[in-house]
Structures are given as C-alpha cells and as structure tokens.
Amino acid sequence: MHINQAAKQLNTTPRTIRFYEEKELVSPQKDAKNDYRTFTDHDLLRLSTILALREIGMQIDTIKGVLDNPDMSMNDYLNVQRSALFEKWIEMKDMIHTIDQMIEKTTEDDSPTDTIVALAKHLKNMKNLRKSWEDKWHFDDQAAGYDQNIKMAGYRFNVHQDYDKALSKAAETTNLQPNDVCVDIGVGTGNLGAKFFDKGARIIGIDQSEEMLKVCAEKYPAIETRKGHFLALPLLDNQADAIVSSYALHHIPDDEKLLALDEMNRVLKTNGQVCVVDLMFNDTQHRTDIMRYFGENGNLEAIDAIEDEFYADRSKLTEWLATNGYHVETYQFNTTLSMIYARR
Template structure:
C-alpha cells in the first residue's frame, strides 16, 4: 500500500507517516526504481498502534520503548503504565498552575490592581513543588530488592527496625484503623509487593494501588490480578481528584524527605473524597523536623509526627495517632 493510501486508511496525513519514519517508529519498504514507500500488513498494524498511542497522549520516545517490548506483554504494559504516570505528572502540574493563576487573578481583582508580588508568590510555590517532584529517585533499588526477596521485600527493608511478627501486626492494625467496607473505592500508596493489598482486597473493597517499582508491581499483579495496580509515586498520584473513600500507606513515607512528605499529604488530600479517611503507618518521631536525627536505616527520613498532624489539622482534618513499637506509629485522619 502506498503512503497516501495508508494515510487515508489510518485517518492521518502522509506527512505524519513520514514523521514517524524519521523518528524510527516505522521502516516501510522503498522501491529501488523510484523510492516510493510501500506499507505491508505488519507495517499497517504497527502504524495503528502508533496512531492510537499518539492520540492517547504518549510522546514518541515512550511509543518507541513500548513498541520495542510488544513481544513481551508484561513489559509492554509496564511501558504504557510508566508513560501514563508521566502524563499524569504533567496534568497535575498544569492543574496546580491553573489553580495558582486563578488565585492570583482573584487577588488582583479584589485588590483592584495587578501586583507582581502575588504572581511571584504563587509562581514560587509551583516552582518548589516541581523541584520536590523531580528530586525524588529510588535510591534503594527496589527492583533489585523485589527480585531478591519477592513478596517479603518490604519487610526485608525494615530489618533491624521491626520483626516479621511486628510487621504483620502493623499491617493488621492498619486495616483495623481503615475499617474497609465491601465495595467502597480504596487506595493504597507505596504498595510494594502487596502485603497490605491482600488484606484490603480480602475485605471486598474496590482497590487501587500505586507503586513505583516495576518489579514490585509485577509481584503484586501476580498475587492480585483483579486489583487495579498502577505505576507512580506519592508525589504525583496518577489518579483523578476526589475518587477514593480511604487511603492506606504503610512504611513508604520514610522514603521521602520532610518537604516531600508534606507534598505527599497534599496529593492524598487531592484524591480523597470528602469525609474520607487516611491511615499512615510508618517510622515516626515526636520531634519537629529540625530536631530530627539521622536514622539507623540507610536513606531513611523518619516522619515528624507533629509536622504531619499540624499539616492535616490546618486543612480541617480530625487526627488521632497510636504508638506501636519504638518509632513505629499509626496516624489516622478524617477529611472534613
């Protein structure tokens, strides 16, 4: 099939097909005599994927990575999932910018003049959030940890902090605080290999989980194929606003610094329904952030319980806490 015929069939322009060829997405046969391009059935199928994924918002670079994995369904899905997370990050940033712009315009209208200081303050807040999101990285190599320990990986990273029995008891206590109800939409953040997810799914909730490690996600999906598992991290949740009745998070916040933890709370608030509940179980201290000392576990930032509580209460949440063992605490917050 010639380029114009292929373009008409796919609903795109010939220029689009040439663009995909220039980017290495497709390599049609070129006739030796006149250099005309011809597209085989396999080429057309690949082009259908390309056109569809472009319409779904995926950038060319992500499409190339995904198509190179098409012979491995799980790897292909992971590539699409990662691209989806990146798109949500752009969407969240754009939404924040629009809300900040609205606030600035309102201040100008109420003040009767356009003051630069209002714009500077909101722009700085957006800039700092963007910096926080981009500064996070998986310094623990959770993919390797997942391959080594399997579903026991999350507890293995807490060695020296919690015994296996205490870890299981902490998960059970988290479920008790969450009080999951059959059929309600629930969210778990930093789900790891799915140890808490198993307990929540058994309660009959409509569960969505977020995990940044592809290997952890692979384990979780194999354990719980009916759970909606998405790739992402706590700083930019790839989810729509006000969608969940509860949020559970166990032993994940210590992977963030104090500023990132507060941003994670903002993201939880964004996706939680009014009247919903948040339960965070993890390594927490009664000290303020500036009084925090380096934790024995590598690359760990023990949460400041007063800081988390104040942040939530400032947004109208009702908060209660429970101390378990050592630095292990539970924070439960109810959204107004």
C-alpha cells in the same frame, strides 16, 4: 494497499505516514522500479498503534521502544505514559492555581509585584520538590528479597517489629465496601493492599519502584499497579474511598510529607479515609528522648537507622489532617511504629 489508501483508512495523511517511515517506525515494502510503497495488514495495524500512542502524547523514541522491545509490554509503556501525563497535569494545575491567585492579587492590590514574585517563587519551589526526590535506598534492587528481609530482625533495632500486627490493624480499621477504591501508596510487594481483598475492594498499588511493582503484580495479580510517587499520584481528583500506606512515608523528607497529605486529599472522595502505618515519633520531644536513650545505651544501630530515613513527627501530620477537616485517631504499636487513621 498504497499510501493514499492507507492514509484514508487510518484517517491521517500520506505525509504523516512518510514521517513515521523516515523515523523507522514502519517499513512498508517498496517497489524497486517506481518506489511505490505497499502496506500490508500488519503495517496498517502497526500504524494505527503508532497514531494512537501519538494521540496520548508518547514520544517517537518511546513508541519505538514499545513496538520493538520484547522485554517491555504495551501495558508497561502505557503505565509509564500515564504517570508522565499525570505529572504534567499536576504541574499544569499548580500553574493555573498560581495564575488564579495572581489575578486575585492584581485585582485587590495596586502594586502587586512583590506578591506575584513570591507566588512565582512558591510555584518554582513546588516544581523542584516534586522532581527532586531520589531513591537513595535503591528499592529496585531490594524488590526480589524484600519479603524475606522483613523477617530478619536487626541486631539491636528491629524496624519490622510489629509489622504484621500493624498491617492487620490498618486493614481492620479502614472501612471499605465492595468495589470501593483503595489506593496503597508505596505498595512495595503488596503486603498491605492484599489485606483488603476480602472486603471486595478494588486495590490500586502505587510505587516509584518498577521492580517492586513487578513483584507485587506477580504475587497479587488482582492489585492494579501504577508507577507514581507521593507528590504526583497517578489518579484523578475524588477517585479514592481510602488511601493506605505502610512503611513508605518515612522515605520522604518532612517538608514533603504535608504536600503528600495534600496530594492524598486531592484524590480522596468527600468521606475518604487515610490510614498510614509508619515509623514516626509522637513529637519532637519524643524524638529527642528516644535518641538520647539510644545514645546513652550505645545503640548506634538504632541511631544510624533513624538518621538514614525521615521518621515523621506524628503531631504535625495529625495537626494537618485535623485542620483540613479530618477526624483523626492514632495508635502506637511500639516506640517508633504508629498508625494514623483519619476520616474526612
């Protein structure tokens, strides 16, 4: 088939096809005498894939990777693309929301410049916050040995004390019906998400670590894995019946935790539930008392472990949830491990 026919069949232009040829995405046979290109069925299939991937906004280099990298499947790349689009979409939503607020202020106020500058600054801060998080714990490297490491108790401080009990309690408390959507954020190797199988729920596991997601998908093929992070969940609004999370929230700084709750709130359905099992203190006084206790007992292992992470102040999370229309319950497993269950 010649280029004009190929373009017609694919509903595109010969110019577009030549562009992809220049970018070495497709290489049809060329007649040495007249330079006419011949497109085989294989070329047409490749071109239609390229056109589809361009349609969802994928960059040329990424498409090259999809088509030529045997280690990454099409599914892997589509996942990456979906997360990137969700991040952009969330950023656009923030911008539109800020513009709405600016319009409101300019209608109400005669000299709104200060407010507009403040709103723009807030928007910039939000953008930076969403992008600034770094995985200083290298979860990709931890993925293969993670399940084994959970079983190893620390010498004088065991963060995984009551791990099984806490995950079971979260599964027992969260009320799900068959086909309900349950999102597990920071799914890791899937230990919490898998506890919801017997309720017949559809589990979506989100994690920032591709290696964790791979282990999770191998262990539990029924968990749908998606790359994403607490501040940009790869989900549309009002999609989830429940959001669960275990041992993940303490990896984001305190000022981001409330934004994370806001992001959960966005994707939850009206009567949605949140169930977070994590390392946290009841409030600042509790943290002070516990840190003093470890200090007085020379337990540097505990102090270092706590200071390396961002154990939440439970009272701030529950206050946010109550203020935003949730009925909140808490449960404490040990000094530093708690569960927050909230229903809107």
